[in-house]
Amino acid sequence: xxxxxxxxxxxxxxxxxxxxxxxxxxxxxxxxxxxxxxxxxxxxxxxxxxxxxxxxxxxxxxx
Amino acid sequence: xxxxxxxxxxxxxxxxxxxxxxxxxxxxxxxxxxxxxxxxxxxxxxxxxxxxxxxxxxxxxxxxxxxxxxxxxxxxxxxxxxxxxxxxxxxxxxxxxxxxxxxxxxxxxxxxxxxxxxxxxxxxxxxxxxxxxxxxxxxxxxxxxxxxxxxxxxxxxxxxxxxxxxxxxxxxxxxxxxxxxxxxxxxxxxxxxxxxxxxxxxxxxxxxx
Numbered sequence: 001x002x003x004x005x006x007x008x009x010x011x012x013x014x015x016x017x018x019x020x021x022x023x024x025x026x027x028x029x030x031x032x033x034x035x036x037x038x039x040x041x042x043x044x045x046x047x048x049x050x051x052x053x054x055x056x057x058x059x060x061x062x063x
Numbered sequence: 064x065x066x067x068x069x070x071x072x073x074x075x076x077x078x079x080x081x082x083x084x085x086x087x088x089x090x091x092x093x094x095x096x097x098x099x100x101x102x103x104x105x106x107x108x109x110x111x112x113x114x115x116x117x118x119x120x121x122x123x124x125x126x127x128x129x130x131x132x133x134x135x136x137x138x139x140x141x142x143x144x145x146x147x148x149x150x151x152x153x154x155x156x157x158x159x160x161x162x163x164x165x166x167x168x169x170x171x172x173x174x175x176x177x178x179x180x181x182x183x184x185x186x187x188x189x190x191x192x193x194x195x196x197x198x199x200x201x202x203x204x205x206x207x208x209x210x211x212x213x214x215x216x217x218x219x220x221x222x223x224x225x226x227x228x229x230x231x232x233x234x235x236x237x238x239x240x241x242x243x244x245x246x247x248x249x250x251x252x253x254x255x256x257x258x259x260x261x262x263x264x265x266x267x268x269x270x271x272x
Contacts, residue, residue, distance in 0.1 A: 014247065022225065034149035037108035037156070050115070051199055052253055053222060058196075059203035060223035063215075 011035070011042055017049045087145035090137045098134055106130075109156060116160045129159055202256045206249055214245045221246070 012020070012032055019025040020032055036042055086104075089097030110126050117125070133155055136142065142151050207215050217235060220226045232242050 014250075015243075018246075030150065030153070033112070033153050037112065037149055037152060038104050040107055043108060043111045046115075047111075048254075051195075052203075052250055054196070055199035055203035055253070056207075056218060056222040056249075058200045059207050060219040062200070062204065063207060063219070 011039065011045075014049075017042075017046055018053065021046065021049045021053045083148035084145040087137060087142060087148055090134060091140070093138065098130070101133070102130060105152060109152070112156055113160065117163055125159065125163070129156060132159070198260065199253075199257070202253055202260070205256065206252050210249070214249075217242065217245050218249055 012028075012035065016025060016028060016032060020029065025032055036046065086097060086100050090101060091097075106126065109129055110122065113125050113129070114122055133152055136155070142148065207218065210218070213235070217231055217237070220231050221228065228239070228242055231237065232239060237245075
């Protein structure tokens with residue numbers, strides 16, 4: 001139970017944020033979304049990552 | 064929302080969760096502080112999740128409906144493990160998203176059949192959001208344009224073609240660390256340029272935060 005609570009409390013790292021943003025987190029998605037629901041810090045980080053990934057995709061497509 | 068700038072990046076342990084069990088018990092016993100507590104903890108997250116999945120349309124109503132559903136189902140005893148509150152809420156949110164998407168698809172089919180393909184509603188971003196997207200794209204193009212050809216190729220294969228990291232590393236003879244460095248440097252540059260772009264505005268604004 002303690003391990004589960006600690007896991008739920010851990011902020012995802014940049015790689016996980018990027019994978020989730022690109023729809024590629026898969027098996028870790030449950031834990032990630034449960035954390036995201038109550039962590040404003042990670043909501044901001046994900047919004048930034050979404051913006052970055054979208055910008056890179058559009059820019060790469062335009063080059 | 065401008066999502067290009069974030070001065071603070073943290074990873075690792077976050078502050079402890081609130082006590083879900085106590086919160087659930089208060090909701091079960093119809094203590095008003097229970098729903099208030101749940102709302103204060105989850106309102107932003109639920110709102111953000113629904114906005115990200117479904118867009119801004121009827122967002123307030125959707126958030127409201129979701130909290131009513133969660134409240135009622137907890138009071139009905141449907142949450143058997145209070146410590147799993149977040150997983151339970153997530154399940155309900157996902158169910159609502161799925162139902163909303165299903166409803167939108169059905170409405171669109173009906174409407175298309177009746178109106179010969181007239182769009183149901185306008186889902187384009189608002190003008191401010193469009194402007195931010197354009198600015199973000201300009202930043203990304205500056206970054207891609209400033210990179211060595213090989214690094215640019217890595218980013219294009221990863222973000223545009225969505226090739227797996229392992230494949231890119233193998234075919235371009237990169238270690239995992241080199242690959243991560245190329246990506247993290249580009250993102251750090253994007254954040255830095257975004258911060259610089261916003262700095263003059265922040266100086267002029269009467270409201271800083």
